[in-house]
Amino acid sequence: MSVRNTARDESHFRNRLAEIQVTVLAGGVGGAKLADGIAQHVRPENLSIVVNTGDDFDHLGLRICPDLDTVMYLLAGVANSETGWGRSGESWRAMGEVKRLGGPDWFALGDLDLGTHLTRTHLLADGLSLTGVSHHLCDVFGIGADLLPMSDRPAPTVIVTDEGQLAFQTWFVERQWQPAVKEILFPQDVRTTTQVTTALSKTHILVIAPSNPFVSIDPILNVYPIREMVTDLPAMVVAVSPIIAGKAVKGPAAKMMQEMGMPVTSSAIASYYDGLIDLFVSDVRDEDFPDQPDLLTMKTDTLMVDQGDRSRLAREILTFCMELIEK
Numbered sequence: 229m230s231v232r233n234t235a236r237d238e239s240h241f242r243n244r245l246a247e248i249q250v251t252v253l254a255g256g257v258g259g260a261k262l263a264d265g266i267a268q269h270v271r272p273e274n275l276s277i278v279v280n281t282g283d284d285f286d287h288l289g290l291r292i293c294p295d296l297d298t299v300m301y302l303l304a305g306v307a308n309s310e311t312g313w314g315r316s317g318e319s320w321r322a323m324g325e326v327k328r329l330g331g332p333d334w335f336a337l338g339d340l341d342l343g344t345h346l347t348r349t350h351l352l353a354d355g356l357s358l359t360g361v362s363h364h365l366c367d368v369f370g371i372g373a374d375l376l377p378m379s380d381r382p383a384p385t386v387i388v389t390d391e392g393q394l395a396f397q398t399w400f401v402e403r404q405w406q407p408a409v410k411e412i413l414f415p416q417d418v419r420t421t422t423q424v425t426t427a428l429s430k431t432h433i434l435v436i437a438p439s440n441p442f443v444s445i446d447p448i449l450n451v452y453p454i455r456e457m458v459t460d461l462p463a464m465v466v467a468v469s470p471i472i473a474g475k476a477v478k479g480p481a482a483k484m485m486q487e488m489g490m491p492v493t494s495s496a497i498a499s500y501y502d503g504l505i506d507l508f509v510s511d512v513r514d515e516d517f518p519d520q521p522d523l524l525t526m527k528t529d530t531l532m533v534d535q536g537d538r539s540r541l542a543r544e545i546l547t548f549c550m551e552l553i554e555k
């Protein structure tokens with residue numbers, strides 16, 4: 229293809245995309261990666277990212293919002309690319325001192341990261357909503373897209389395990405997700421915000437990121453009326469599988485599927501989202517196809533190792549969706 233054709237294709241892609249509103253439902257690591265890829269193509273004013281806050285908790289007197297921060301740091305270009313969470317160029321002096329003084333050190337908070345938690349806790353105590361805090365922090369980090377907590381009210385996820393009920397971070401970080409999961413509990417009376425319902429009602433493409441369906445996406449869908457809105461949306465709803473080659477790229481998704489009696493396949497993820505999605509994106513390494521007759525499918529390389537992968541995957545998904553919308 230000539231350089232001129234490539235440039236024309238690029239400008240055609242950008243022009244078509246200029247009118248399209250995109251909303252992403254995201255957890256932490258997997259959610260942040262695809263959200264960052266999408267942010268490389270969609271205009272910031274056309275992009276909303278609704279983030280799981282079921283993992284949020286109070287620790288050392290601070291309000292910690294792990295998924296919001298993971299997405300924010302990656303979009304701001306200050307994320308630690310090795311861990312997938314936290315800041316690059318981080319130092320650990322405060323945490324070292326917490327440990328030396330006999331404080332809880334099982335949840336690692338770096339010095340730069342602590343700056344975020346201190347500021348958030350201060351602003352919340354001053355009366356700002358979590359949405360307002362997120363808006364402020366994103367402004368400072370130079371993020372134009374709307375990074376929206378799923379709710380301004382706490383909505384903690386509880387994990388029922390073979391060792392009893394555990395708060396999410398106790399199970400996930402302190403116990404390294406080893407206790408077997410029997411059930412996941414979400415609070416029943418939490419509402420979302422007007423910012424989220426407004427974003428959903430005007431979206432043309434809704435992307436369910438390859439986040440953990442059970443502890444990152446379900447907590448979002450459980451906040452009233454997000455699941456109801458997603459089910460009824462005229463928008464194209466697309467989900468990306470977090471399972472590649474029959475395994476989770478990171479974290480407990482595959483182990484949880486086994487424990488909940490599901491086959492560890494991409495198709496099982498597609499079935500889990502049955503009734504919500506129009507298009508399912510799975511990895512070329514997985515040969516299975518969902519057996520939902522009305523579901524559109526797309527197979528591609530969904531592993532996002534660097535920013536180039538994130539951008540390519542996002543572009544492929546957006547192109548596919550726009551072609552369907554224009555039909």
Ligand code: GDP
Nearest residue numbers: 255256257258259438439440444470477481532
């Ligand atoms: P957490 O809240 O930090 O656990 O993050 P998420 O729920 O957003 O992401 C965890 C999920 O992302 C895991 O189930 C991974 O399999 C999935 N994941 C992480 N990186 C990738 C990737 O590059 N491609 C795909 N398809 N899935 C990924």
